[in-house]
Amino acid sequence: MLIQVTRTGGFAGISRHHEVDTEGREDATEWESLAQEVLAATPDAPPSGVPDGFRYRITVGDRTVYCADPDLTGAQRTLVSRILKEGA
């Protein structure tokens, strides 16, 4: 399963894109359950967000959902920060 996160906006307006392919990874189930938890609770349309706030586009397989700072759920925050940190 391919999990992709694109972060746009922010004061600097600099975009970041990172992804993790869970296939063959030891922690694949952990990633997948986190991704499913996020998909279940994140809308398909981008929220309006706040001035200078980061905006996130999360794509898991063929589904894309959106969220924005500062209103992230714990699962959304964990997923985006882990992908942006550990993803390629």
Next chain:
Amino acid sequence: MQPRTNEDGLHPVFCTIVPPHVLDKLSHSGDARLADPARRTLEADGLRRNRRRLTALAAAPATPTAGAVPVKPHRTLYDCENGTSLPGRQVRDEGQKPTSDASVNRAYAGLGATFELLLSAYGRSSIDGKGLPLIGSVHYGHEYNNAFFDGEQMVFGDGDGEIFLDFTYAIDVIAHELAHGLTQYTANLRYEGQSGALNESVSDVFGSLVKQYSLGQSAEQADWLIGAGLLAPRVSGDALRSMKAPGTAYDDDVLGKDPQPASMEEYVETEEDNGGVHINSGIPNRAFYLLATALGGNAWERAGQIWFDVLTGGELTATADFAEFARLTVAAAGDRFGERGEREAVLKAWSEVGVPTAE
């Protein structure tokens, strides 16, 4: 670096050109010869601003708002302690002494300087014109590389130290966030496409003006950079944006190159960042710079007044494009300054960046 005597001759202070993060380090230095003057500079900067405000207020023309509404800020600072719950733990309220946390004190001073410029230059009490209390939270998140305005308050991250430093280092960034509040309470420019880029530009303009005002710099003396001092030492760049020369603020292996256009011919069409609100803001930013330097003197006086008049005048629509904003600045310059050179200078500035001003 040599301490010098401040204007009161009371104690040695460092020249205010020393970046605050260097002062921070020095003020925590074990060497009292360095630490004490550095700490005093951090405090004296605040004092000097207060004194200038009182002088400015005494000279300010009577306006309908002044007097009927608060003429002092009410600032409250909170510490998120690296979490993401807002606002966090209250650490400094208006009138309380500086804390041991320099981020808190810088945000407090930055909010004060913004309040002061709005009041003394434009006769406006806080961002809503009615003395709205100002709220800021520092240490938001862990190594968080951003600052934002959430509709009610300013929020500042510490930066990761790799790319960005503490977002409270730059007074123009603090003022930029507060100016988003000013826009929200006035023209309420929609945060998307050209109206979004105008929203961003207005924040850069007033952010830079607050910095210039607090340093006592004329348009010629100002650096016209946004976020100078915010980039970590290893990053190749001067700042995050340049109003004078959009597209030249940084060019770095990790950050990439500053993508801002300097005129309409280079306008960037993109889906990202709400249609490139932080990118295309370079165009109106440069128009403001061109106007301010053409007029000369203090940028917050005439150029800033024209921009302020348009933002707060009630005619600017929430979905305005650059051309609508430009036309209104031409009209505002005429209304405010008559047939003197200001209106011509406004026309010329927009023409140089390729934004039409004809109906």
